[in-house]
Amino acid sequence: MSVQHPLEHRHEAPGFWRKYLFSTDHKTIGIQYAITAMFFLLFGFALIMLIRWQLAYPGKPFPIPFLASLLGEARMVSGIMLPEFYNELGAMHGTIMIFLGVVPLAVGAFGNYVMPLQIGAPDMAFPRINMASYWAYFLGGIVMLGSFFVPGGAASSGWTSYPPLANIATQGQTFWLIGMVFLITSSLLGSINFIATIVQLRAKGLSFFRLPFFVWAQFVTAFLLLLAFPPLEAAGVLQLMDRLFGTSFFLPSGLVVGGKALEVSGGGNPLLWQHLFWFLAHPEVYVLILPAMGIVAEIIANNTRKPLWGYKPLVYSVLFLGFMSFIVWAHHMFITGMGTVMSTFFQATTMIISIPSVVILTSLIISLWGASIRYTVPMLFALAFLPMFGIGGLTGLPLGLASSDIHLHDTYYVIGHFHYVVAPGTLLALFAGVYYWFPKVTGRMMSEKLGKIHFWLSLIFINGVFLPMFFQGMAGVSRRLYDPTTYAYGKVVQPLNIVMSYSAWLLAVAQIFFLINLVYSIWKGEKASSDNPWDATTLEWATPTPPPHGNFLTPPEVYHGPYEYSVPGRKTDFLPQNQSE
Amino acid sequence: MNESPYGYWLPIDISTHGYQIDQLIALLHWFMGGLFVFWSAFFIYCLIRFRHREGHQASYRLISGKFSKVLEVGVIIVESVLLIGFSIPIWASLKHDFPDAKEALTVHIVAEQFSWNIHYPGRDGVFGKRDVQLTSPSNPLGLDRKDPYGKDDITSINVFHMVVNKPVIVHLSSKDVIHSFFIPVMRIKQDAIPGSSIPIWFEATQTGKFDIACAQLCGLGHYRMRGEVSIDTQEAFDQWMLQKESESEQASSEETHQ
Numbered sequence: 001m002s003v004q005h006p007l008e009h010r011h012e013a014p015g016f017w018r019k020y021l022f023s024t025d026h027k028t029i030g031i032q033y034a035i036t037a038m039f040f041l042l043f044g045f046a047l048i049m050l051i052r053w054q055l056a057y058p059g060k061p062f063p064i065p066f067l068a069s070l071l072g073e074a075r076m077v078s079g080i081m082l083p084e085f086y087n088e089l090g091a092m093h094g095t096i097m098i099f100l101g102v103v104p105l106a107v108g109a110f111g112n113y114v115m116p117l118q119i120g121a122p123d124m125a126f127p128r129i130n131m132a133s134y135w136a137y138f139l140g141g142i143v144m145l146g147s148f149f150v151p152g153g154a155a156s157s158g159w160t161s162y163p164p165l166a167n168i169a170t171q172g173q174t175f176w177l178i179g180m181v182f183l184i185t186s187s188l189l190g191s192i193n194f195i196a197t198i199v200q201l202r203a204k205g206l207s208f209f210r211l212p213f214f215v216w217a218q219f220v221t222a223f224l225l226l227l228a229f230p231p232l233e234a235a236g237v238l239q240l241m242d243r244l245f246g247t248s249f250f251l252p253s254g255l256v257v258g259g260k261a262l263e264v265s266g267g268g269n270p271l272l273w274q275h276l277f278w279f280l281a282h283p284e285v286y287v288l289i290l291p292a293m294g295i296v297a298e299i300i301a302n303n304t305r306k307p308l309w310g311y312k313p314l315v316y317s318v319l320f321l322g323f324m325s326f327i328v329w330a331h332h333m334f335i336t337g338m339g340t341v342m343s344t345f346f347q348a349t350t351m352i353i354s355i356p357s358v359v360i361l362t363s364l365i366i367s368l369w370g371a372s373i374r375y376t377v378p379m380l381f382a383l384a385f386l387p388m389f390g391i392g393g394l395t396g397l398p399l400g401l402a403s404s405d406i407h408l409h410d411t412y413y414v415i416g417h418f419h420y421v422v423a424p425g426t427l428l429a430l431f432a433g434v435y436y437w438f439p440k441v442t443g444r445m446m447s448e449k450l451g452k453i454h455f456w457l458s459l460i461f462i463n464g465v466f467l468p469m470f471f472q473g474m475a476g477v478s479r480r481l482y483d484p485t486t487y488a489y490g491k492v493v494q495p496l497n498i499v500m501s502y503s504a505w506l507l508a509v510a511q512i513f514f515l516i517n518l519v520y521s522i523w524k525g526e527k528a529s530s531d532n533p534w535d536a537t538t539l540e541w542a543t544p545t546p547p548p549h550g551n552f553l554t555p556p557e558v559y560h561g562p563y564e565y566s567v568p569g570r571k572t573d574f575l576p577q578n579q580s581e
Numbered sequence: 582m583n584e585s586p587y588g589y590w591l592p593i594d595i596s597t598h599g600y601q602i603d604q605l606i607a608l609l610h611w612f613m614g615g616l617f618v619f620w621s622a623f624f625i626y627c628l629i630r631f632r633h634r635e636g637h638q639a640s641y642r643l644i645s646g647k648f649s650k651v652l653e654v655g656v657i658i659v660e661s662v663l664l665i666g667f668s669i670p671i672w673a674s675l676k677h678d679f680p681d682a683k684e685a686l687t688v689h690i691v692a693e694q695f696s697w698n699i700h701y702p703g704r705d706g707v708f709g710k711r712d713v714q715l716t717s718p719s720n721p722l723g724l725d726r727k728d729p730y731g732k733d734d735i736t737s738i739n740v741f742h743m744v745v746n747k748p749v750i751v752h753l754s755s756k757d758v759i760h761s762f763f764i765p766v767m768r769i770k771q772d773a774i775p776g777s778s779i780p781i782w783f784e785a786t787q788t789g790k791f792d793i794a795c796a797q798l799c800g801l802g803h804y805r806m807r808g809e810v811s812i813d814t815q816e817a818f819d820q821w822m823l824q825k826e827s828e829s830e831q832a833s834s835e836e837t838h839q
Contacts, residue, residue, distance in 0.1 A: 082801075083801040083802065083803075083804065084801045087798070087800075087801060087803075156801075157798065158798045162758075162759055162797075162798075163758075164757065164758045164759070164775060165758040165759065165798065165799060165800060168757075168758070252775050252776025252777075253776070254713045254775075254776070255756065255757055255775055256693070256713055256716050256723070256756045256757060257694070257756075257757045257758075258694065258757075259716060259717070259718060259721075261713050261714070261716070262757075268776075269776060270759060270774060270775060270776065271774065304631070304639060305633075305638075305639040306639040306640060306641060306643075307641065307643065309643050309644070310643075310646065310649070335761065335770055335771060335772050335796075336772045336774060337771065337772065337774065337777065337779040339676055340669070340672055340673045340676050340677065343669075343672055344669050344672075347664055347668055347669065348664065351660045351661070351664050354656070354660065355653065355656065355657060358652070358653055358656050359649070359653060361620070362620075362649045362652055362653070363649065365620060365623060365624050365627070366644065366648070366649060368624070368627035368628065368631055369627055369631065369644050370631065370639060370640035370642070370643075370644065371627070371631040371639045371640075372631065372632075372633045372634075372637055372638055372639040373627075373628065373631050373632050373633055374633050375632070375633070383628070386624065387617075387620070387621060387624065390617055390620055390621075391617065394613040394616060394617060395613070397609055397612075397613060397660070397663075398605075398606055398609045398610070398613075401605065401609070401663060401664060401667075401668040402668055402672045403601070403602055403605055403667065403668040403671035403672050403675075404602060404605045404606045404609060404668065406602060406675075406768060406769065406770050407591070407602055407606065407765070407768050407770065408606075409770055409796070410761060410763075410770070410796040410797060411796070471589045471590065474589070474590050474591055475587060475588065475589060475590070475591075475592060475765075476587070476592055476763070476765030476794070478763065478794055478795070478796045479798075480798040480803060481803065481804040482801075482803070482804040483804045483805070484804070486804050486805055486807050487792050487794055487807060488585075488586075488587055488791075488792055489586075489587035489592055489765060489792065492585065492587045492588060492589070493587075493589060496589075565639060565641070566638055566639040566640065566641045567641055568641055573638065573639065
């Protein structure tokens with residue numbers, strides 16, 4: 001009903017609960033996602049800041065005794081972190097950042113809030129499913145957080161949860177699996193909603209090739225979530241059965257743990273999990289990066305004041321990326337004992353998937369040619385995304401070729417590589433998105449001064465954290481080491497860990513400027529000059545500010561492509577999609 | 582050897598195959614660096630030249646696509662060369678061109694939380710049976726000493742002796758969880774997967790003692806699952822074997838007396 005008669009809903013005045021907590025309005029749900037996801041990003045960051053102390057000064061007591069005693073003897077003994085706790089922090093940092101932080105912010109928050117506005121829809125196709133998606137995510141988050149308090153602590157087998165280690169891990173792993181089932185369910189509910197909305201609810205005249213690139217990115221992302229997540233949900237249930245009901249899907253016969261033969265039926269295979277896991281987790285990388293590319297493309301078009309260079313190649317590239325992302329997963333598994341035929345296939349697909357990324361990056365950079373670049377805060381973040389993603393993408397090549405992967409696999413080189421994609425890459429793009437769409441959500445601008453401080457400090461320190469990792473990895477330092485100085489080569493590069501740790505803590509300080517800016521600007525920020533303060537062309541700027549329930553006062557009609565900037569012979573340098581002529 | 586084998590880039594390479602991997606890594610990084618510098622130069626030029634100025638307007642027209650086509654075709658060619666000319670042949674030779682077992686030293690390495698058990702076949706060159714039920718703190722491999730082939734077998738924990746200039750074939754497996762056998766100076770890394778025995782081979786070109794690392798998270802002691810590879814001359818290796826033999830004879834005679 002709400003789909004066919006969206007405008008009727010504005011007559012109802014929903015009560016407090018329906019308006020703020022159990023809302024079916026995509027904008028409220030988007031904001032709920034944003035707040036929850038930002039909390040989890042901060043929390044996940046806090047976990048790694050603890051780890052950074054141990055890595056910089058292995059075995060030295062924690063400098064904040066109060067925090068150490070708060071964490072308790074099971075985690076820190078006289079201020080020194082235990083290896084068990086270290087592993088918990090590592091596993092939960094990865095899980096929280098990916099599944100509770102970046103994906104919910106990129107898809108749940110930005111996708112939910114912006115996408116229906118950009119296609120001129122009154123709401124999502126299935127508002128109640130949308131609400132269910134958020135609450136499944138929320139429950140998943142509660143279960144994950146709660147797992148820190150069960151005996152033995154949270155999951156500690158890495159975010160990848162490889163069996164048999166994960167099978168014999170403490171109870172926290174069971175919580176992890178249950179939490180994942182909630183999170184995956186949430187993503188599935190979200191993805192069908194996104195697909196249905198983009199296919200069915202586009203405004204009149206908004207053909208697929210007039211869609212803003214951000215919508216394309218969300219569209220492909222939704223398909224990845226829909227098709228890649230179910231195998232992991234199945235795998236999660238199988239691991240749960242192994243742990244709780246004595247099955248042996250991932251356990252081979254003849255295991256001896258701690259000198260005792262494990263009493264299981266055996267006959268399973270631990271590599272089965274890796275295949276199921278990476279079948280999800282490689283497309284997942286593109287779930288993390290595609291929405292970021294979408295945000296960056298929007299902001300670059302708006303601030304270069306000219307059409308994007310190569311809109312169609314961008315769209316085809318993103319479709320091709322989405323498709324290819326399903327057949328590269330085993331490049332995470334070269335070292336498991338893969339033969340030549342399999343490795344050749346996966347190396348070849350991996351090299352092929354690098355081409356559309358090159359096309360996308362090149363198109364976005366060429367888009368700057370002939371521009372009139374406004375250096376706004378969102379534009380600074382969007383521009384910084386380009387070289388950062390460039391480093392992340394390029395460093396994937398030595399890992400994607402099996403022979404060079406022999407030395408680099410499971411070292412800090414890998415950590416550096418994927419963090420460049422997701423942290424200096426995606427996170428900077430997400431910040432760009434927050435600064436860009438903030439005036440639409442609140443009607444106020446974020447402070448440019450604080451924004452620039454936040455930008456420059458973040459850019460410097462985030463590179464201080466991740467750039468040294470490539471050198472550590474080259475030197476041979478394995479990931480997930482509680483004390484890297486156990487090894488001779490780890491001792492040699494140990495000074496890097498100190499640089500990285502201080503960079504991480506200063507990166508946290510830089511975020512204070514963002515938090516202050518965010519909270520202050522909601523109430524006290526400078527009022528946006530109009531509904532369209534950036535002089536943008538896409539439909540989200542054609543709504544009142546903030547957009548009311550139902551979004552548009554009259555159903556919009558679209559006459560142009562998404563980025564008609566600086567059209568010759570016009571008074572203004574932008575031609576909104578819904579403006580005829 | 583006076584210099585430290587380790588530094589801020591690749592460690593020294595003392596394997597016969599490693600130079601190919603190093604070459605590939607070097608070529609890749611020249612390519613990546615070149616591409617990054619080229620992109621950055623164009624990027625920075627655009628940022629300066631096309632900044633917003635009064636009275637200056639962006640151009641609606643888009644430049645031709647030749648530039649990007651050349652770049653993309655270039656990337657495809659370079660990647661194909663690195664893949665077909667380097668990575669696939671290196672991988673194939675590591676996986677298929679195993680040295681002749683007669684001329685190589687063959688060992689079984691069984692990983693466990695948190696140590697490396699090395700099993701040598703002894704004088705007869707045949708590995709004795711291993712049985713899960715026989716596992717004990719003094720016999721972590723569960724080696725069956727009653728098996729005629731097992732009587733002369735040699736075992737070692739965390740210290741892996743091998744011979745310089747003689748290929749070694751390692752059959753790698755694990756008792757409990759997944760570990761990963763990594764010798765940085767030898768450019769060799771292979772997961773040890775319970776339920777599978779995976780053969781790898783390598784050959785050292787100089788003597789010395791170097792770290793063996795576990796590269797796969799295997800539990801709370803992952804960080805201290807450090808082994809040592811000792812690359813000996815043939816004489817030193819034989820000497821060590823003799824010593825181990827007498828040790829194990831002593832141990833087994835003590836066992837029978839008990």
